[in-house]
Amino acid sequence: MTVQATPPNFSQTIYGKSRHGRHGYHISSRPTEAPRDIPREYLRDGGIGLPEVSEPQVMRHYVELSTKNHHIDKDLFPLGSCTMKYNPKVNDDVAAMTGFAGLHPEQGDADAQGALEVMYRLERLLAAVSGMDAVSVQPAAGAQGEMLGLLLARAYFADRGASRHKVLVPDSAHGTNPATATIVGFQAQTLQSGRDGRIDLDVLRSTLDDDVAVLMLTVPNTLGLFEKNIGDIVELVHKHGGLCYMDGANMNALMGQARPGDFGFDMMHYNLHKTFSTPHGGGGPGSGPVAVKSFLEPFLPTPRVVEKNGVFSLDYHQPKSVGALHSFFGNFGIYLRAYTYITRLGSDGIRRASSTAILNANYLAKRIAPRFPIPYGERCMHEFVATGEPLKKYGVKTLDVAKRLLDFGFYAPTVYFPLTVPEALMVEPTETESKDTLDRFAEALLQIAREAEESPEVLTSAPTKTPVRRLDETSANRHPVVTVPME
């Protein structure tokens, strides 16, 4: 890769469009003065350095930037374990209602009855879907949900006068699982998967001891496989006094079909920005509610929302609580969208959504398997992991396949994850994609496989139809330039 050694040019940033003395937006109709009652030593000396642009310039600049994004309203995002489904617009309209958007969190329960009712009802719905007893909607994202789960486990053991130090994580787990174990002060221990891509009971048996606090398990796992021995797994962990946590990133496969509570899990988190359709926003915000069995309920974060005679209130008096993970009550505007979505789907729609997601994934897997084999290739659930291994003989890597898909107007699947499959392509189409879209995507992948054979350079030089081509990531990592430098 040859890259020009000239320094980056920032003329196309909002700063490059700034002209000294231009005013884009007025707060006051009268001239303002620097404060006279704040002593000079407290005050900023000189300007801030923000850009000076007009309102139309701001519109054009960010509209132009927006067109450089792929997004779900443009075309498919086949990202495994990310559940990029269509985001219904009615959810955004609900979140924008003044009664919700204009509510200050310090107003007190009497002014917020509608919002508290949403929290309460959503917690009951999420309990019903999971087969758990109690829910906290406070975690702001899945990783924070995991954090809460492990804090609950620690508090639970401490309450029993015990102290355990290990968290078991399969090698196919999301990176957040081991990272969370560390941040909560546990030691993460990796469990090697068995030949069938699932937990190996013998490995688990030989790893378990009375220092294991929690087994974190993604169900279905990141290969899209259901843990057939889930009952035995959970029983083994429980027999050793440990707890079982389910990473619910893949709940889109289970909702309405089966319940983690029935599998024996003690706790789990949801990713509402995955399973329950809230927009990803280019990286967030998410929402990661945690559902638990009743014996863990006393440890949930405060405040808890409670109902008495049709009146809702926030309860801060939970002596065993692990405390708080958010300034207030979590990402209310996000779980409000999820609540809207769940009530729109209802019991019948939820079941139809998961079965359709499973149908779509199996159909797509079947269509591309002739060129992209599925190493753990039996029936999958809502996602599957294919391999680009057969293309390596043409000098083509999975990364090249991913980049070439961008030229077809699709986003790329999750690649090189899970780590247990070489040249992995992890694909999750979701239930909101039509058969036409699935066929189009399959045709694109099959064509790419032919290209790999006939003209591999088309792949290795892809993408060419995107706003920029492949980037010099090496220099950027060696010498990051993370801001427009001050003049």
Add this chain to the structure above:
Amino acid sequence: MPYTYHTDDEREAMLRTLGVKSEDELIDVIPEKYHLRSLLPIEKGRTEPETLRVMSLLSRANRPAGHLVSFLGGGIYDHTVPSVVKNLTSRPEFATAYTPYQPEASQGTLQVIFEFQTHISRLTRLPVANASMYDGATALAEACLMAAKITGRDVVLVPHALNPRYLRVVRSYVSGQQVEIRAIPSTAAGDIDATALKRELGDQVAALVVQTPNYFGVLERAWEFERDVHAAGALVVASVDPVSLSLLRPPGEWGADIAVGECQPLGNEMSFGGPLVGFMACKQEYIRQMPGRIVSATRDVDGRDAFVLVLQTREQHIRREKATSNICTNQGLLATRTCIYLSLLGEHGFTELGRVCHARARKLADMIAACDGYALAYPGPFFREFVVACPTDADAVVAAARKENILAGIPLSRYFGPAARQQLLVAVTEKHQDEDFDKLCAVLKRAALVKVG
């Protein structure tokens, strides 16, 4: 049924391709004993009009600050959200994009983050900023963990006047890492007691947290003790209201090593306290210890300017149990709103915003201080929030005001116990008009006539 769209023929064709008779056959990978025989015990689905009717009823069961005269603050402020911000961030290109892991198809999001980082860097005068944190509280908690990691020490000093909701989160976050939190008392003026601070400094102290303005609205004089903290080998972690940085000396210029804060006031709705959006900035030498996503400028193979996520080897998806943090999803769309808000207001508008908020707050403070029985609790300068010492219980004042559709402020007894029962925290923004001040003062005067029981 909503949000699934196959025709019966299409379903049939797909099932035929798979060689199965029904979708139920596909579910058989789940052991039969776990299959739900019936639908979940929740209501059936609703149409969009039905949904809107139900949700609108719930919305109207709230009495939002936006419909009342509100002086509530405490970290969440009712500023104007410009139409441009709402319009641009409702675009699906921003709202429904994924995390920019494929940079060639994500340049819009990546450049927005880069511009956000630049805005934050200029506000704080620290050279490095990340792509956002969940909120101001978790940003502070992560900064404390970061300081502990950098220094290899395990005590974090926090001021008595720290936002109590931040303190709760910090305690939960550090609990796993054996980091101890020690409180530094306030002086009678409401700021950090520098003498007490010096007594606490020692070779176990990883960081001092300086929140300015602090929860009481008091501005800290951190430049007076920052050298002592650094001389003791500890870091200074600033928690700042970014709106105040329109006027106030930036943390990078008074010795902060890491600065964090809450960007809700910059173009984001209050939304019952979430979603919020935290920021984090730091000195160059700590970039590799920083949590969260970071975007760098770079070039593509044709030499075009471009942007890309960097230093991902700090992050959980690469580094797993050795990651700097477990954060993955952040607050992208709110960071986008913040970015656009700061671009739109720009140098002039943002300075105006700070001046107007401050001037309005000063005016109300003077009006309240002139009300019989009321005084400002602290004598020093403030930005747009201050504590009023009431002649009666602040709870009673708040209740009286609420009857007249005024949210008078936050009674400090809510967080600081009975000793603070006559103290009321009052916040002002550019939205307040003189008539709002008149109304509040009229209520305060009437409430003063009710003596403490």
